[in-house]
Amino acid sequence: MTKILELEEPKLLPGDLAIWFFIFMELLVFAIAFIAYTITRAQNLEQFNEFQLTLNQEFGAINTILLITSSYFVIRAVHAIKLDNVKACINNLNIALGFGAGFLLLKSFEYYDKFSAGITLSTNTFYMFYLSLTLFHFLHVILGMIILGAIAFKAKRGNYSAVNHFGVESGASYWHMVDLVWIILFPLVYIIR
Amino acid sequence: MKNFIQNKINIHTLWLLMIALTLLSYAMGKFGFSGLISVLILLLTAVIKGTIIIRDFMELRGVSLLWRVIMYGWLWSVSLSIAIIYLFST
Numbered sequence: 576m577t578k579i580l581e582l583e584e585p586k587l588l589p590g591d592l593a594i595w596f597f598i599f600m601e602l603l604v605f606a607i608a609f610i611a612y613t614i615t616r617a618q619n620l621e622q623f624n625e626f627q628l629t630l631n632q633e634f635g636a637i638n639t640i641l642l643i644t645s646s647y648f649v650i651r652a653v654h655a656i657k658l659d660n661v662k663a664c665i666n667n668l669n670i671a672l673g674f675g676a677g678f679l680l681l682k683s684f685e686y687y688d689k690f691s692a693g694i695t696l697s698t699n700t701f702y703m704f705y706l707s708l709t710l711f712h713f714l715h716v717i718l719g720m721i722i723l724g725a726i727a728f729k730a731k732r733g734n735y736s737a738v739n740h741f742g743v744e745s746g747a748s749y750w751h752m753v754d755l756v757w758i759i760l761f762p763l764v765y766i767i768r
Numbered sequence: 769m770k771n772f773i774q775n776k777i778n779i780h781t782l783w784l785l786m787i788a789l790t791l792l793s794y795a796m797g798k799f800g801f802s803g804l805i806s807v808l809i810l811l812l813t814a815v816i817k818g819t820i821i822i823r824d825f826m827e828l829r830g831v832s833l834l835w836r837v838i839m840y841g842w843l844w845s846v847s848l849s850i851a852i853i854y855l856f857s858t
Contacts, residue, residue, distance in 0.1 A: 586830040599838060606846050613850050617857030636794035640787055643817070647783040650825045654779075744827075751826045758817045759846055761790075762810040766797035767854070 589653075590745030598752045601715070605756045608711070609763060612704045619700050624768050626701040634685050635765035638678050639757060642716075645674035646754040649723070649747045659737035661730055668727040671750070675720045682713055705764060712756060719753045722746040782820045789813045807854050811847045818843040 588595055616623040652667035689706075696703050726746040729735065735743055793813050796806060822839045823829045 585832040588831055588835055589827050595835070602842050606842060609846055610849050610853070613853040617853055620857060632794060632797045636790055639790045639793075643783065643786045643790065646821065646825050647779065650779055650827075653827075748826055751821050754825075755818055755821045755843075758814050758821065759843075759850075762793050762814050763850060766793055767807050767810055767850075768802045 590741055590743075590748045594745040594748055598748060601752060602756070605712075605759075608708055609759060612708060612763065615700060615704060622699060623701050626699065626705075627765070627768055630705070630765055631685055631688070632765050634681050635761050638681050639761045641674045641678045641681070642754045642757050645671045645678070646751050648674065649750050653740070653743055653747050656730070656735050656740045656743045657737055661733070661735065664735065664743065665727055665730050668723055668730065672720055672723055672727065675716060675723070675750075678716055679713070679720075682709065682716075686710075708760060708764060712753070712760060715753050715756070719746075719750045722749055779824060782824055786817050786820055789817055804851075804855060804858065808851060811851055815843060815847050818847075 648667045648671035652664045652671065655661075655663035655667055689702075694702055694706075696706050723746055726735075726743055729742060793810055796810060801809075819840070822836075822843065826839070828836055828839055
């Protein structure tokens with residue numbers, strides 16, 4: 576009976592509380608941008624449907640897989656450090672960084688393709704949204720990679736262990752947020768018509 | 769059966785599931801699927817992937833209800849807003 580009445584304490588948020596406030600703020604900004612895109616699309620249906628076809632859906636899908644896979648290696652790094660396996664943590668972070676770099680490379684090809692065709696922010700409303708949304712996300716990927724790189728560096732210096740892994744969890748949470756945003760962005764901008 | 773399924777749910781299988789769902793979204797775009805049903809399927813796919821990210825990758829399973837409400841609330845409110853605006857635009 577007493578066992579039934581015992582209430583389990585909720586788990587604490589992984590990582591530092593400050594990073595979570597930063598994540599909530601970022602998510603709010605992206606939510607506003609997504610809703611603004613959807614409303615503007617509804618007012619310019621023909622233009623959005625026409626120019627969406629000029630986007631490279633293959634690159635969009637591959638980039639989604641790259642980010643998801645990167646997130647997968649980040650959670651492996653978190654699990655490794657919780658088991659005090661610093662080497663596996665560093666290796667997984669390095670692999671995650673490699674997939675992140677793959678994302679940046681592929682997205683850069685996409686931008687090069689568009690910019691060399693003379694497309695800019697002022698080409699039309701669709702491209703204004705496409706470029707601003709994806710470039711804003713691109714900057715977040717760069718920031719996320721800097722954070723993961725710093726964590727890998729600190730892990731190499733022996734700053735993390737099974738007892739002290741708050742830093743790894745904080746950086747991992749930020750990286751997963753970058754992935755979460757892209758998971759909405761990909762179907763919204765590349766697929767939905 | 770329930771135990772068998774639970775044993776198979778881990779970060780490795782969830783990662784593969786997310787890749788499969790991404791390929792499904794890509795195929796829907798490639799084959800030119802459009803309309804409300806397609807949009808709902810695409811958004812549901814995104815919600816499933818987002819739930820996996822929040823619950824299993826961010827490891828928010830079991831944290832205080834407030835944090836879960838914020839994160840899942842974000843995912844669902846963004847997805848539902850897109851669906852509702854899409855519905856009124858067609």
